[in-house]
Amino acid sequence: MTVKNMVEAIRDxxxxxxxxxxxxxxxxxxxxxSGGVFRATDKLQERFGADRVVDMPVSEAGIIGTSIGLxxxxxxxxxxxxxxxxxxxxxxxxxxxxxxxxxRTSGSLTMPVTIRAPYGGGVRTPELHSDAFEALFAHxxxxxxxxxxxxxxxxxxxTQAIRDPDPVFVLEPLRGYRLVRxxxxxxxxxxxxxxxxxxxxxxxxTVVGWSAMVQVALQAAELAAADGIDVEVIDLRSxxxxxxxxxxxxxxxxxxxxxxxxxxxxxxxxxxxxATIAEEAFPYLEAPIARVAGFDLPFPMPMLEDHYIPDAQRxxxxxxxxxxx
Amino acid sequence: xxxxxxxxxxPTGEHAAEVSQLRILDPDGTLIGEPPKIEEERLxxxxxxxxxxxxxxxxxxxxxxxxxxxxxxxxSGQEAASVGSAFAMDPTIDHFVPSYREQLxxxxxxxxxxxxxxQRMGHPAGSVIPDHGRLWPQxxxxxxxxxxxxxxxxxxxxxxxxGVVMTHFGDGASNEGDFHEALNIAGVRKAPVIxxxxxxxxxxxxxxxxxxxxxxxxxxxxxxxxxGVAVDGNDVLAVYTATADARARAAAGGGxxxxxxxxxxxxxxxxxxxxxxxxxxxxxxxxTRRDPIARFRTWLTSQNMWDDDREKAAEQWCDDFMxxxxxxxxxxxxxxxxxxxxxLLAERGTRLQRQRDDFVANRxxxx
Numbered sequence: 134m135t136v137k138n139m140v141e142a143i144r145d146x147x148x149x150x151x152x153x154x155x156x157x158x159x160x161x162x163x164x165x166x167s168g169g170v171f172r173a174t175d176k177l178q179e180r181f182g183a184d185r186v187v188d189m190p191v192s193e194a195g196i197i198g199t200s201i202g203l204x205x206x207x208x209x210x211x212x213x214x215x216x217x218x219x220x221x222x223x224x225x226x227x228x229x230x231x232x233x234x235x236x237r238t239s240g241s242l243t244m245p246v247t248i249r250a251p252y253g254g255g256v257r258t259p260e261l262h263s264d265a266f267e268a269l270f271a272h273x274x275x276x277x278x279x280x281x282x283x284x285x286x287x288x289x290x291x292t293q294a295i296r297d298p299d300p301v302f303v304l305e306p307l308r309g310y311r312l313v314r315x316x317x318x319x320x321x322x323x324x325x326x327x328x329x330x331x332x333x334x335x336x337x338x339t340v341v342g343w344s345a346m347v348q349v350a351l352q353a354a355e356l357a358a359a360d361g362i363d364v365e366v367i368d369l370r371s372x373x374x375x376x377x378x379x380x381x382x383x384x385x386x387x388x389x390x391x392x393x394x395x396x397x398x399x400x401x402x403x404x405x406x407x408a409t410i411a412e413e414a415f416p417y418l419e420a421p422i423a424r425v426a427g428f429d430l431p432f433p434m435p436m437l438e439d440h441y442i443p444d445a446q447r448x449x450x451x452x453x454x455x456x457x458x
Numbered sequence: 459x460x461x462x463x464x465x466x467x468x469p470t471g472e473h474a475a476e477v478s479q480l481r482i483l484d485p486d487g488t489l490i491g492e493p494p495k496i497e498e499e500r501l502x503x504x505x506x507x508x509x510x511x512x513x514x515x516x517x518x519x520x521x522x523x524x525x526x527x528x529x530x531x532x533x534s535g536q537e538a539a540s541v542g543s544a545f546a547m548d549p550t551i552d553h554f555v556p557s558y559r560e561q562l563x564x565x566x567x568x569x570x571x572x573x574x575x576x577q578r579m580g581h582p583a584g585s586v587i588p589d590h591g592r593l594w595p596q597x598x599x600x601x602x603x604x605x606x607x608x609x610x611x612x613x614x615x616x617x618x619x620x621g622v623v624m625t626h627f628g629d630g631a632s633n634e635g636d637f638h639e640a641l642n643i644a645g646v647r648k649a650p651v652i653x654x655x656x657x658x659x660x661x662x663x664x665x666x667x668x669x670x671x672x673x674x675x676x677x678x679x680x681x682x683x684x685x686g687v688a689v690d691g692n693d694v695l696a697v698y699t700a701t702a703d704a705r706a707r708a709a710a711g712g713g714x715x716x717x718x719x720x721x722x723x724x725x726x727x728x729x730x731x732x733x734x735x736x737x738x739x740x741x742x743x744x745x746t747r748r749d750p751i752a753r754f755r756t757w758l759t760s761q762n763m764w765d766d767d768r769e770k771a772a773e774q775w776c777d778d779f780m781x782x783x784x785x786x787x788x789x790x791x792x793x794x795x796x797x798x799x800x801x802l803l804a805e806r807g808t809r810l811q812r813q814r815d816d817f818v819a820n821r822x823x824x825x
Contacts, residue, residue, distance in 0.1 A: 151802070157618070184616055190646060195605050195639035202555075202609020205594070209615065210609075226636075230602055238595050240801035243585045275802055298804040374807045 134316040139309050142317045143173045144251075145456055146291045148213065151181050154209065157295060159185040160196055161213030170215055171251060171310050191224030197248065197350055201231055204244045211295060217304070217431075218261035224269070232275035233298045247294045247408055251282065252304035253345050253395045256436040263307065264432050265396035270302050271372050271405065278373040280304040282347035285317045286370060289324030296323075306345035313348070316449055327374035331383075331437035335365030337348040339383045340453050341406055342393040346443065350393055353448035366446040380406065381413035388419035389455040395442055398426040420458035421449040468640040477674045479688040479720055482695040485748045487756025494699045496545070498763050504545050504694060508537035508751050511562045513776045515725065518578075521784075522729045528578050528825035531559045535692070535724030538750035539656045540626070541566075542697025543719070546705055546799075547624050553614075555594040555607035555625040559656070563626065567593040572780065582793050582800075592621070600631035604640030604653065611644070611651035611714075615801070622708040623651045630661025632675045634737060641716065645682040646723035648713035652704045654717065656691060658723035659745075663736040684714045691719030692750035722748055795821065 151157045159174055165188035168175035178186035189196050193214060201209040214220050220227060227248070234244045246316045254263030270278045277299060281287040287305065296302035306313065316388040332347055333354050342350045350458070354364035366384055369376065384390045390410050394403035407422045425443045482491035491599035515534045521527040522743050533540065536559065544566040547554070554560075554567050565571055567589050577584030577596065587593055594610075607625035616622055616737075631637060632655050644651050655675045659666055672678065679686025685705070689696045702716035719805040722745035726733045758764035799806065806814070817824070 140558040190639075192639045192643060194636055195608075195643045197644055198602070198605020198636060198640065199612060202611070203613040203616075204609075205591075205606065206610050206613025208493055208613050211607050225602060226605065227597065229599055230606070234595075235804075237585055238801075239582050239586045241585075242591075243804070277803070350806075375809060377808065398705030446806065 135319055135351045136314055137283070137284050137317045138311050139281075139284045139287050139313045140162065140171050140173050140311060141287045141303065142291055143305065144175055144177070146288045147174060148177060148180065150295045151177065151185065152294060156207065156209045158187065158203065158208050159398060160200065162189055162191055162196070162215045164213050167220060169213060169430050170192065172309075173213065173249070178442045193219050194226045195222050195223075197223040197226035197231060199247075200246045201226065203246060206231070206244060208229075209245050209295065210250040211247040211249065211456050216262040216444070217252050217266055218256070218264040220250060220266065225269070227270070227272035227276070227302075234275075234364065235299065236275055242306050243298055244300050245298050246300045247291070247297075247303060248300070249291070249305060251307035252440050254432055255308035257438070258307070259454065260434070265331065265394065267304060268396060268400055268402045268405075271402050275300065276304060277301040277371070278304070279326060279371045280306075280344040281370065282306065282309070282313070282344055282368045284313055284315045285322070286324055286336060286368075288317050290326070290370065291323045292321075293323050293326060304344055309345050309348070324370070324426050326371040328374040329370055329379040330368040331365065331379075332368040333364065333366040335363040335387070337363045337387060338367045338389040338391060338455050339367060339387045340393060340452065341367045341369055341380065341392045341398065343372065343381050344395070346393045346395060349443060350446055350448055352445035353452060356449045359404055359450050360453070362452060364452060369406070375409065377404075377409055377413060380410055384410050385417040390414075390418070391423045391425060391448065391451045391455060391456055393425045393443055393448055395427055398424060399429050399431045403428055406430045420455040423455055448455045477688050477720065479678075479690050480700055481690040481693050481697045482699060483693045483753055483757050485692070485753055487753050487760065489757060491696075491762065492518065492704060493695050496698070498815065500545065501758060501763055502768060502772070504541050505751070505764065506775055507544075507562055508541050508754065509772055510565070510776045510779060511537040511540065511753060513692065513773075514561065514780060515781055517536055519729060526579070527575065528580050529728050529730050530578055531728045532725040533559050533561060535548065535722040535745060535750070536656055536658055538560065538694035538697055538754065539654070539691040539721045540692040542652050543624060543626070543652075543680045544702040545719070546698045546701035547622070549757045551592075551621040552705070553592045553594070553610055553621060553623045555603050555610065555623060556596050557600075557627045557631065558596045558598055559628070560587055560626050564593060566598075569593055570786070571783035575783060575787040576790060579628035579787075579791065583747050583790060600639070601627055601634035601636035603627070604631075604636050605643070607651050607653075608640045608644045608647070608649050611649035611708075611750030612647045615647070620709070621650070623649075623703050625651065625652060626656060628661065629655060629659070629666055629669060630664070630676060631655075631663075632657075632678070633669055641679070641682040641714070644714040645684050648711065650703060650708035650711075651714045652708060653714065654701070655718045656721055657718050657743075658721050659818040660723055660727065660737070662727040662731060663733075674718055676716055679716035682716075684716070686716040686718065688718045688720060691746045692753065694750060721750070724749075752785055
């Protein structure tokens, strides 16, 4: 085990996967000489050369679209989109093209492509740099969607993504790149998709979150503990595929569920989680399933973002309401 | 090789600016440039494939009207743009990334034609690409396949694999953002890719002059740092020559080329379209005078490389080809509804499996 922050874990994973398989190629804006705006590809071009760590033009549709062709040629592309908000300028290449290729060719053309992007807000970025668009991706069948919350999972899930025969979108918590630090297993480490992690065991209320919200949920659980409420926190890890079993088992035990997301309230992936819990654990519910989310607004200007992103107090309020119901 | 550069009316006739374009055969079949060196037998195969296109359009439209085929995009008038470029490539090592009006090129790349029919009818078996993998699936979203072609070509180059990638698209597609992004990256990476724009003058009902203020698509290549060539897209020898030049350059590491094949759509955009609402009769008359098949046949005949016997034999070949494809198509069982759930991902996943189980269990009642 080595303690690393998330961006170090990602960088080291990219390096070891490139070393392991020379078909792996990185492409993105500023990933080469500069090492990426968050340094996730630091010194990788120096090590593997400009043909394997490729500085691309500012061209999101081109980056994702050429990744499709590169995969068709037998390579394993990992595309970095500099900020999640920019995926909208290439979304047709993601949802319409990349995700559908296997299905529309009846399995005769497959796409081992990994897309990485920083996800969510909290670090005072300019407009359109802090979005949480996971619901759009989850609504694009044919693509897996994962959102690690720890540095260890960032390694395990990115490794899994690169070796996956299908497209995987890896959402990386922007504010966690340097803040999240934990023990990362040395050597080979894979985290299979579709298996949630119990980030904190508890018996009274289940709080479900992913990415940066897991940390906030853990803070809320600490606050609730002072009130004598024993909160379980589930780190969903992978949105597609979804770990229905863990959600069912957890809420069947606690009878109360709070789902947390950074994204706007309406139509968010949290609604999918809430509906799944309702279907799977309805007889055990002792309170309505609560959703704590961003408001139904575009991601706001930086001076207001702290009021938009769910914090521990908002989650605590939902926890109390569930217990008091 | 001398290339006769002539001024000729753009596809949209008197409305459009004149563009200098490569032409080897005049519309009346007179040789005005140096023909490419192609064996006589191959020249005959080219004309035969062009004839197949024209005849298949009629057959497909009839099948569509009878409900035996889904929406169909005819290619009549554009046979030279397809066949001239296809024959300049080597399908045993080159790749083709098609749009949806390149039936003939897909045949040249070895797609069983029954599979094309199945695809047009919406049968999942129709979308399986040939085992050799060098023919990509038809792209329906305009220009979305251009970045794929670039990535593919770039990937071949990175792996030191031989072969050049050809991709076709229409004038309408040339106004999409993907066109720009793809050509830009192709230029930067010097990817071995040939972009062929079949400018047939119409994006469904929108004539070229209302799509762009530029006279020519080919001119846009300058903005990406590689050559752009306008050719008479109804002159199969000119299209062949331009494509062969581009292929040689790409294979030698010279990077991409944009070819604008200025051609004519004689029919509708698709069987769902009524061009009499917007195509002026005089435009159609002019286009008909520039028929690519008549032009090529006239020249081959003048060179004693074509005659009535060969014409009859070619017609017979076309009819046999279509009959066999339609027979195979008719003999293909309908898809099993459970196939809906196949091939989303390498593994189906528990959620989709549950949906499939539920679907299977309730098929009798849900229909």
